[in-house]
Amino acid sequence: MAASLSLKGVDLHFGGVKVLQDVTFDVEPGVIFGLVGPNGAGKTSLFNCISGHYKPNSGSITISGTEVLGSAPYRLARLGLARTFQQPALQLHATVLENVLLGGHIRLPGWPVSWALRLPYTARAERGIRAEALELLNRAGLGWAAGLPAGELSHGLHKGVELWRALLSKPALLLLDEPAAGLSHGEVEQFIKTVRRIRAEQDITIIIVEHHMGLISALTDRVVVLDHGRKLMEGTAAEAQSDARVIEAYIGKDAADDAA
Amino acid sequence: MPAMSSVLANKSTRVILIAVVAIALVVAPLILPAFTNQTLVRIGVYAVAVLGLNIVMGYTGQVNLGQIFFVGLGAYVTAYGVNHDWNIILVFVAACVVPGLVGLLVALAAARLGGLAIAMVTIALPIVGVPLAKRLDEFTGGSQGTSARFTDAPDWSGLYNDQWQFYIVLLVTAAAFLLGRSLVRGKYGRAFGVVRENEAVAASMGISPYRTKVLAFTVASIFGGASGFLYLAAVQYTSPETLSFGHSISLVAAMVIGGAGSIAGALIGGAYYVFVPQLTNAIDPNLTTISQGAILLVVLFLLPQGLVSLPRVVRRLFRRRTSRSSLPGNPPQNSPVHQPATDAAREGLEKTERQDRS
Ligand SMILES: Nc1ncnc2c1ncn2[C@@H]1O[C@H](COP(=O)(O)OP(=O)(O)OP(=O)(O)O)[C@@H](O)[C@H]1O
Ligand SMILES: [Mg+2]
Numbered sequence: 251m252a253a254s255l256s257l258k259g260v261d262l263h264f265g266g267v268k269v270l271q272d273v274t275f276d277v278e279p280g281v282i283f284g285l286v287g288p289n290g291a292g293k294t295s296l297f298n299c300i301s302g303h304y305k306p307n308s309g310s311i312t313i314s315g316t317e318v319l320g321s322a323p324y325r326l327a328r329l330g331l332a333r334t335f336q337q338p339a340l341q342l343h344a345t346v347l348e349n350v351l352l353g354g355h356i357r358l359p360g361w362p363v364s365w366a367l368r369l370p371y372t373a374r375a376e377r378g379i380r381a382e383a384l385e386l387l388n389r390a391g392l393g394w395a396a397g398l399p400a401g402e403l404s405h406g407l408h409k410g411v412e413l414w415r416a417l418l419s420k421p422a423l424l425l426l427d428e429p430a431a432g433l434s435h436g437e438v439e440q441f442i443k444t445v446r447r448i449r450a451e452q453d454i455t456i457i458i459v460e461h462h463m464g465l466i467s468a469l470t471d472r473v474v475v476l477d478h479g480r481k482l483m484e485g486t487a488a489e490a491q492s493d494a495r496v497i498e499a500y501i502g503k504d505a506a507d508d509a510a
Numbered sequence: 511m512p513a514m515s516s517v518l519a520n521k522s523t524r525v526i527l528i529a530v531v532a533i534a535l536v537v538a539p540l541i542l543p544a545f546t547n548q549t550l551v552r553i554g555v556y557a558v559a560v561l562g563l564n565i566v567m568g569y570t571g572q573v574n575l576g577q578i579f580f581v582g583l584g585a586y587v588t589a590y591g592v593n594h595d596w597n598i599i600l601v602f603v604a605a606c607v608v609p610g611l612v613g614l615l616v617a618l619a620a621a622r623l624g625g626l627a628i629a630m631v632t633i634a635l636p637i638v639g640v641p642l643a644k645r646l647d648e649f650t651g652g653s654q655g656t657s658a659r660f661t662d663a664p665d666w667s668g669l670y671n672d673q674w675q676f677y678i679v680l681l682v683t684a685a686a687f688l689l690g691r692s693l694v695r696g697k698y699g700r701a702f703g704v705v706r707e708n709e710a711v712a713a714s715m716g717i718s719p720y721r722t723k724v725l726a727f728t729v730a731s732i733f734g735g736a737s738g739f740l741y742l743a744a745v746q747y748t749s750p751e752t753l754s755f756g757h758s759i760s761l762v763a764a765m766v767i768g769g770a771g772s773i774a775g776a777l778i779g780g781a782y783y784v785f786v787p788q789l790t791n792a793i794d795p796n797l798t799t800i801s802q803g804a805i806l807l808v809v810l811f812l813l814p815q816g817l818v819s820l821p822r823v824v825r826r827l828f829r830r831r832t833s834r835s836s837l838p839g840n841p842p843q844n845s846p847v848h849q850p851a852t853d854a855a856r857e858g859l860e861k862t863e864r865q866d867r868s
Contacts, residue, residue: 339711
C-alpha cells in the first residue's frame with residue numbers, strides 16, 4: 251500500500267538559524283513527488299525531519315495518518331518509510347549484497363537466540379531474502395557486483411546500491427535525496443527508466459530531491475519548491491520551471507530581471 | 511562453468527577440512543602430553559572471552575574494556591555453585607545467565623551514553639570488581655580466592671584429568687563459536703556492522719542502534735561468563751586477581767591482534783593471549799611488558815586487520831604483482847564519514863538516542 255504524507259507548519263531551527271519555516275504540503279499515495287530548491291534551501295533537512303533524524307521544533311508530520319513527529323527513526327521503517335542519503339552511506343568493506351540485505355532487516359523474523367541457533371525458519375528467511383536481494387541486483391544489471399566490496403564500486407553505482415537497499419524493505423514511502431547527483435547522462439536516463447519501472451510494478455509513493463530538472467520533469471507528478479526554508483510554490487514541474495519566483499530564487503533577482 | 515566448479519571444490523574442501531579438524535581435536539588430547547593439553551584448554555578458555563569481546567567491540571564497534579569482569583563473575587558463580595553442590599548443568603547456566611543479566615543492566619544504562627562514555631563505564635567494572643571480590647568473602651573467599659574441583663575425570667571414562675578437561679572446554683568452546691558465528695552471519699550480524707559504521711543509516715533500516723548495542727554487550731557478557739566457567743574448569747581456582755584491569759586490556763589486545771570483526775580471529779586471539787606471555791617470559795622475564803608491547807606494535811603495523819588477515823594480505827600482494835586490478839568503476843573518493851550530510855544525520859541521531867530513553 252502506497253503511503254500518504256502530510257506536513258503541517260513544520261519549523262526547524264538550529265540555534266538561531268531557521269532551516270525550515272512553516273512548511274506545509276501533502277503528498278498523495280502513489281505519486282512521484284519532487285522537492286526542489288537551491289543549495290541550502292533545506293531539502294535534506296526536510297527529509298531528515300520526515301525520517302526522524304531531525305526533530306522539528308513545531309508542526310506535524312503524518313505518514314498515512316500516523317503522527318511521526320518525535321518518533322525514533324528506527325520505528326519509521328515499520329511504517330513503510332525508506333530513504334537514501336545525499337552522500338551514499340554504504341558499508342564500504344561489506345559486499346554489495348550484504349549492503350542491500352540490510353534493507354531486509356525489518357522483513358526478517360526471529361530473535362537473536364533463534365538466529366544464533368540457526369533455527370530452520372531463520373535459515374529459510376535468510377535464504378529467501380538473499381535470493382530476493384540478488385534478484386533485485388540482477389534485474390538492475392548489478393548482479394556482477396553482488397560479491398564485491400562496496401568500496402570498489404563507482405560513485406554512481408553507490409547511489410544504485412542505496413536505492414536497492416531501500417527497496418528491499420518493500421517501502422510504502424521512499425525518499426530519494428539527489429539520486430542523480432554525479433551520474434552521467436546515460437546513467438540518469440537509466441535511473442529514470444528504473445524509477446518508472448518501480449512505480450509500475452509496486453504500490454509506492456516516491457519523493458525525490460533533485461537539482462536535475464530534466465529528471466524532475468520526466469518523473470514527477472507534482473513538485474514543491476523550497477527556498478531559504480520556506481515553501482515557494484507547489485505545482486507541476488512545468489509550472490515550477492516557468493514560475494518567476496522560482497527562477498529568481500535559482501539565479502538571483504538581478505539575473506532574473508536581466509532575463510526578463 | 512569454472513566459477514561453479516571452484517565453488518563446489520571450495521565447499522567440499524571445506525567439509526573435508528572441518529572433518530579433519532574435528533577428528534584431530536577429538537584424538538589430540540589422547541596422544542598429546544598433559545602440558546600441551548593444558549595449554550590448548552587455556553586457549554579455549556580465553557578464545558570464548560575474546561569471542562564475546564569481538565562481538566561487542568569488533569563487530570558492533572562499542573569499546574569494552576571490562577570484559578574480564580564478566581569472566582571473573584562467571585568463575586565466581588561457578589565456584590559458588592560447585593561448592594554448594596549444584597548440578598553441573600545448572601552451574602553452567604548460572605555462570606552464563608548471571609554475567610549476562612549484569613551485562614544487560616550495565617548496557618541498558620551505558621549504551622545511552624554515546625561513544626567514549628561506554629568505554630569509561632566498562633573501565634569501571636574491573637576496577638570496582640576487584641575490591642568487591644575481596645570484600646564479599648562469603649561468596650568469593652576474599653583475597654585468598656576460592657577453589658572448586660569439579661573437572662576431575664570420572665573413573666568410568668578412563669581418562670586423565672587434563673584429557674577430561676580438554677573435552678569439557680572443547681565442547682563449550684565449539685558450541686560458543688558455532689553460536690557466535692551464526693549470530694554474526696545473518697540479520698543481527700548485519701545490524702551490528704551498520705551500527706558500528708553509521709547509526710543514522712542503521713536507524714533508517716529500522717535497526718535501533720541502542721537496542722543493538724545492548725544486545726551485543728549482553729552477548730559479550732554471556733560469553734564472558736561461559737569463559738569464566740571454563741576458566742574454573744581448567745584452573746579450579748579463582749581470586750580477585752583473575753578480574754584485574756590489566757587482564758582486560760590484554761583481552762582487548764588479543765581481540766585486535768587476532769582480528770576485530772572475525773570469528774576465526776577470536777580463536778587466534780585466544781592463542782595469542784596464552785602464547786605471547788609464555789614467549790616473552792622465555793625471552794627475558796624482566797622485559798615481558800616491553801616485549802609484549804613490541805609484538806603488539808609489530809603485528810598491528812604489518813597487519814592492521816589482525817593475524818586473521820594474513821592469508822588475505824599475502825594473496826592480495828601476490829595478485830597485485832601478477833596483474834593490475836581490472837575492476838569496473840573507480841573506488842569512491844568520498845568516505846561517508848567525512849561528508850557533511852552524513853555528519854548532520856549523525857547529529858540528528860543523537861537526538862534519536864535521547865528519544866529512545868523515554
Ligand atoms: N545539523 C545541522 N546543524 C546546523 N545547521 C544545519 C544542520 N543541517 C542543516 N543545516 C543548515 O540548514 C540549511 C539547509 O541545509 P540542507 O542540507 O537541508 O539543504 P539542501 O536543500 O539539502 O541543500 P543541497 O541542495 O546543497 O543539498 C543549511 O544552511 C545548513 O547549513
Ligand atoms: Mg541536500
